[in-house]
Amino acid sequence: MSVSEAGRVLATPTAYTDEARLHEALTLLRREAPVHHVDVPGYTPFWAVTRHADILEIERDHALWLSAPRPVLRTAGLDAALEARRAKGTSLRSIVHMDDPEHRVLRAVGADWFRPKAMRTLETRVRELARRHVDTMAELGGNCDFVRQVAVHYPLYVILSLLGLPESDFPRMLRLTQEMFGQDDSDTGRGGTPQDHTAVLEDFFAYFHDLTARRRARPTGDLASEIANARVDGELLDDNVAASYYVLIATAGHDTTSSTIAGGLEALIRHPAELRRLREDPGLLPSAAEEMIRWVSPVKSFMRTASADTQVNGTPIRKGEAVLLSYPSANRDEEVFDDPFRFDVGRDPNRHLAFGFGVHYCLGAALARMEIRALFAELVPRLAAVELDGEPAWTATTFVGGLKRLPIRYTLA
Known part of the structure; x- marks a missing residue:
């Protein structure tokens, strides 16, 4: 693989379905x-940044490196379609x-719901839902697709309960999330055109505009x-x-967590020791969770745009040029x-960047x-045996994703 081929991998959604090839490319770039x-054809050019230190430096300087106007990697066609919506005031x-100061003010709106005090209040409910979903595995009789039957539902229930949405709407939210993050995947995407993507956004907006009106009224x-x-x-x-x-x-409040849980179980299966x-040592659970997050890196990239002429690791970057921050690469540096x-x-230590860094820290x-x-506190003590029951499959994406299928065979105590 040449360096130019490795760079093109980052703009190839299907590359994220082949972890060996992906990490071969990222290792070469680092x-x-x-x-x-x-x-590459179909994308506005960008600079790929793959080393941990360089990504950290960029994340620290939020005045120089802006989220607007291109926070995620999208095709040029989708960028144009979303820019047209932005001009009309109908974009996401x-x-x-x-960016600050607007970012700081808006982030504060929901911040208290994710602080330690709020997490302590929520912990009992989270443990209850974890136990319910491990019980679901027991009811499935020793075979399941862990992604589709367990991993996607558990964090979905947590975050949508926090929002206060009725359980009857959970399947709709799951489908729309998969269509948005899996837009490039043949199994989950609604279609591959910019119009398909904006149609998903319109469905989300229709639902949440109605929710806003109802919550303001009552x-x-x-x-x-x-x-x-x-x-x-x-x-x-x-x-x-x-x-x-x-x-x-x-969306991000559950999809990234479900990807980490599924990828974490797959890692435990492939590493039985x-x-x-x-x-044998449940005290390792906190560090095990961090390692799962590093290992999976469910957010594949974010973009930043230079607000002035600058350089990264000695490479000149002009004002207005965009960089792609590759988190799977940083987390294998x-x-x-x-x-x-x-x-x-x-x-x-485990200094992963899976949650980002600085003002945009997740x-x-x-939660x-x-x-x-x-x-895993519920699952591991009950998991007498577990193995793959077929080949896992990953979602095609350049933004957020992970396993879309994890067939397993298991025995629960």
């Missing part, structure tokens, strides 16, 4: 071209898309009510900004992690950690 210009504008004490009735400078949030806030929490180690391709439930990181620990 070694030979850690800041590499990528220019969550805190992911914003607040119910949940996170949805907090967002609907939040005020900035004395004014209620614009309906599209409120809807975008819901979309971010309702680590599963034994965790079973040989300069930061001892034996980075070894899954180690006791890894310490709002729901504490994700709690959910992962709770699920």
Whole structure:
């Protein structure tokens, strides 16, 4: 594989379905071209940044490196379609898309719901849901697709309960999330055109505009009510900004966690000595959860745009040029992690960047950690035996994703 071929991997959704090929490309880029210009048909050119230190430096300087106007890697056609919606005021504008001071003000709207005090209040419910989903595995009789029958549902129930949505709407939210993040995947995407993607956004907005109106008319004490009735400078949030806030929490708030839980179980299956180690020493659960997060890196990339001429690792970057921050690469960086391709439930230190860094650090990181620990605290002691029952499959994506199928055979005590 050449350096130019390795760079093109980052703009190839199907490359993320082949982890061996993906990491071959990322290792080559870290070694030979850690800041590499990528220019492939269908995409606006960008610089791929693959080393942990460089990504950390960019994340730290949020005044120089902006989320707007291109926070995620998209095709040029989709960029154009979304820009047209932005001009009309109908585009998705969550805190992911914003920079300070707007970002700081909007982030504060939901921040209290994810602070330690709130997490302590939620912990009993999370443990209860974890136990329910391990019980579901027992009811399935020793065979299941762990992704489709367990992993996607557990964090979905947590985050949508926090928002205050009725369980009858959960399947709709799951389908729309998979269509949005899996837009490039033949199993999960609605279709591959910009129009298909914007249609998914329109469905989300229709649902959440209605929710906003209902929570403003009758607040119910949940996170949805907090967002609907939040005020900035004395004014209620614009309906599209409120809807975008819901979309971010309702999608990223569960999809990334379900990917980590599924990928974490797959890692334990492929590394039985680590599963034994965790079973024998439950005190390793916090570090095991961090290792699962590093190992899976469910957010594949974010984009930043230079607000002034600058350089990264000696490579000049002009004002207005975009960089892609590759988190799977940073989390396998040989300069930061001892034996980075070894899954180690006791890894310490573990300076992964899976939640990002700086002002855009993941709002729901504490909740994700709690959910992962709770699920495996219930599952590992009861898991007498487990093995693959077919080939796992990954979602085609360049943004957020992980396993879409994990067939397993198991015995629960």
